[in-house]
Amino acid sequence: MLSGLLRRYPLPIGYLTVLGAMYAVVAHALSAADQRFFVGWASTNVANLATRPISTLVVSAFVSEDTMLLWIVLTSTGLVLLVRRYGNLRAALLVIIAHVAGTLVSEGIAAVRLSVGAAPEAIRHATDVGPSYVTVSALVAVFLYGRVRWQRAVALGSWLFLMPFLFEGITRFNVAAVGHVVSMLTGALLGALFMHHNPHDHPVVGAFRPASP
8 A cells, every 4th residue: 555655646745754854853953052053054045055055955845843744634635636636747747846946045035135224134034845846736727627516625724724824924925935936936837837738637657537527
């Protein structure tokens, strides 16, 4: 059974395994000072992106300061349903591009605001980590283009649960809020692109099947 799940869902299982392992190490193996240092090192802020863009973009997606159980439930929901809709490869492309786009656009706006004196200097080293860009892009793609009604309903319910926190500070160009908007738009656009080029379901492996009306 386990080997079957690994073959069918390598993206969700792999991502959640690393996310959980990273949380366990940071929360239980590091001192408070080391935790602050590591989270600061992993954060996708203006300072880190200017010097270490690749490592920052990669590691930040696997570090969370919030309640891990909540993110495991919501992220696994989004990723499993996304894989059932598009297959592992396209699902991976969607969430990776959404994470990168959400990060670069939001931090790019922060950098511009810093350059013109419209943002406090502290934003240059602000903490910005977590799987939320991955999670919300997957949920949006599923509830817009999911295979069947119950999958779209589950994704929409999960997104609505997060909604009060997703847009906090958007009128002030809050980095996380801008990143959430960009990653959701990316999920919607890439989901539509995948539908256009291949309107058939690709649940996980094997033959294509016609999409449900």
